[in-house]
Amino acid sequence: MTTYLISDFPDVLASRELQVEIDALQQQDPTAIVTQYAYQNQAELLEKLEQTDILITAFLPIDAELLSQLTRLKGIAVNATGTSTIDLKAAAKHGITVQPLGDYSTEDVANHTLGLILALNQKLPAHTRQINAHIWQYEAVGAITRLGSQTLAILGFGRIGQAVAKRAKAFGMTVIAVDPYLPEAVAQKQGVSLVSLSEVFDKADIISLHLFAAADSPPLCDAAFFSQLKRQPLFINVARGCLVDEAALVAALDSGKIRGAGLDVLQSESPELRNSPFLGRDNVILTPHAGFYSQESMAYLQLKTVENAVDIAKGAKHV
Structure with a gap:
């Protein structure tokens, strides 16, 4: 059983059809338990992540302090090409895989x-x-x-x-x-x-x-x-x-x-x-961080991020 958390700022989550990701996760990982959280603050995010194996996010602030408190989290599947909001050194220190998207937009x-x-x-x-x-x-x-x-x-x-x-x-x-x-x-x-x-x-x-x-x-x-x-x-x-x-x-x-x-x-x-x-x-x-947006890029973003998340859960070395 793997617990996945889809979380981001409220407007980011509202901008896409999350059921696409939920359905894909459950199809690719029959053991998946999928939850959602519209970000409010770091304390609530910590509470959610303490019960999470894999996080799916694009923009949330994942800093060293937060990462140091997470003993269960295996990885972060980033549905963006950049990782500027994630402390990559701290993630590596705590054995947390971070996988952004490659070329999609x-x-x-x-x-x-x-x-x-x-x-x-x-x-x-x-x-x-x-x-x-x-x-x-x-x-x-x-x-x-x-x-x-x-x-x-x-x-x-x-x-x-x-x-x-x-x-x-x-x-x-x-x-x-x-x-x-x-x-x-x-x-x-x-x-x-x-x-x-x-x-x-x-x-x-x-x-x-x-x-x-x-x-x-x-x-x-x-x-x-x-x-x-x-x-x-x-x-x-x-x-x-x-x-x-x-x-x-x-x-x-x-x-x-x-x-x-x-x-x-x-x-x-x-x-x-x-x-x-x-x-x-x-x-x-x-423009509201919209440069990546097209129907085609969104479809790829959602499905490829899910694939990356499931690969992390399965322990794949190259995702």
Whole structure:
């Protein structure tokens, strides 16, 4: 008998049909006992996990303190590609397997990235506001620069970064990338130059983040980062909210160091939007961590996560 807990923030659980996962778990593991918990606090989560063999989650804070108190938990099947909210060193220390998804939404995230770039560059939010005010003048939103004359800097040139580059080059853009872990030949094959961060500061008209990051890592994009930008680029983040110092980003928007921002992620997975400094701006587009989403990606996400969870329960070494 294996006890599985499907748990996440309430809005995350509400966004998908959990019965799909429950049915798949019970089909793949006839001994499965499946429970659900819409996260409220760490104390309640601990109480639930003390009775759990396998946790299925995407975004819950699984820190060292929590993990140190769990004697029964065997593993965590992450229904996302990232593990930034999980202390992986502590999990390994306590013999808890952590298995994220591999490639399941590369196409969707790359398309979402280009959607944000196109909407901001063509100033579609500003056009919409003007038309809602009954103003029918293309020049009312200010100057627009042709996309094909611009340089896109991709920070993190893995699967998603490479998919973004392919789409950007179809629009005639020059693409540069920063990735110290990637062989230069991989980038060269795609017509992309690997560069230093200082070159990004000098050359980028658009910056797009596609990096992994741990939740406790200092933000890469802080006040010092934004202060060095030379060309007032668009700034796109579909990666991890913890990569960006939001106060510094707001200051960069206010000062004109960047000309716009497309953000699919914020520092919080459940942000308080009522007083958000990003709202009410023509040059900012927020989406609710939706870049991965399509019917196809959701179906794969649910079923592959279940497969990973059952493999952990069975003691598989490679899941």
